Amino acid sequence: MKVLIIEDDQAIVEAISLALQLSWPEAKLVSTHLGERGIDLVEKENPDVVILDLGLPDISGFEVLKQVRLFSTVPILILTVRSDEVDIVKGLEWGADDYVVKPFRQMELLSRIKLVTRRRVPLVEEAPLVCGKLRFDPGTWQLFYGEKEISLTPTEGTIISHLMKNAGRVVTHSSLAEALWGVDYPDAADTLRVHIRRLRTKLEVDPSHPQIILTKAGIGYLLAQPD
Numbered sequence: 001m002k003v004l005i006i007e008d009d010q011a012i013v014e015a016i017s018l019a020l021q022l023s024w025p026e027a028k029l030v031s032t033h034l035g036e037r038g039i040d041l042v043e044k045e046n047p048d049v050v051i052l053d054l055g056l057p058d059i060s061g062f063e064v065l066k067q068v069r070l071f072s073t074v075p076i077l078i079l080t081v082r083s084d085e086v087d088i089v090k091g092l093e094w095g096a097d098d099y100v101v102k103p104f105r106q107m108e109l110l111s112r113i114k115l116v117t118r119r120r121v122p123l124v125e126e127a128p129l130v131c132g133k134l135r136f137d138p139g140t141w142q143l144f145y146g147e148k149e150i151s152l153t154p155t156e157g158t159i160i161s162h163l164m165k166n167a168g169r170v171v172t173h174s175s176l177a178e179a180l181w182g183v184d185y186p187d188a189a190d191t192l193r194v195h196i197r198r199l200r201t202k203l204e205v206d207p208s209h210p211q212i213i214l215t216k217a218g219i220g221y222l223l224a225q226p227d
């Protein structure tokens with residue numbers, strides 16, 4: 001397991017390094033405070049996961065994302081600050097797999113790293129999930145809506161399969177958080193909202209008036225039962 005951290009705040013680099021040493025002493029850590037150097041390191045070091053700060057001194061984290069995605073599918077976790085929801089959505093659109101808001105708890109960061117690096121091991125015995133026009137194949141991790149194939153991040157795949165398994169029933173924020181990260185934590189609902197919004201832009205005709213993934217305010221989400 002090799003982790004590349006592209007972050008100019010040394011205190012954050014040290015916090016991540018400490019968290020990794022405690023949980024995965026065998027993990028190798030490579031870090032840089034520069035975006036350009038980070039892109040080179042993705043190529044040279046071939047890391048298993050990249051933790052990328054969006055605000056870097058030379059080029060923006062978005063530029064790093066864009067360039068890395070030209071040659072690599074490495075899981076990328078972006079680091080951002082609370083006020084930047086627009087940045088989070090943009091980061092996910094530009095190819096990040098998930099994000100963590102600073103300041104973060106150690107356990108939260110570790111569970112995100114685990115999720116994005118989880119190998120998509122085909123589970124041959126697991127039958128495809130079907131719900132109306134939606135079909136999700138846990139063996140290949142493909143989602144179809146009618147004939148259209150929709151590409152998903154690991155986070156989105158986990159969310160949609162959990163909702164499909166419970167179609168027609170309300171899935172609470174904490175149940176979704178546990179399915180995703182193994183733990184529920186205080187800001188999970190905010191994080192889920194961003195991923196759900198993004199899933200809707202991929203699935204819904206009008207994402208602002210969703211017909212497939214419905215919100216139960218203050219409780220969770222519900223995948224509409226097809227007619």
Ligand code: CA
Pocket residue numbers: 007008009053054055056
């Ligand atoms: Ca920064």
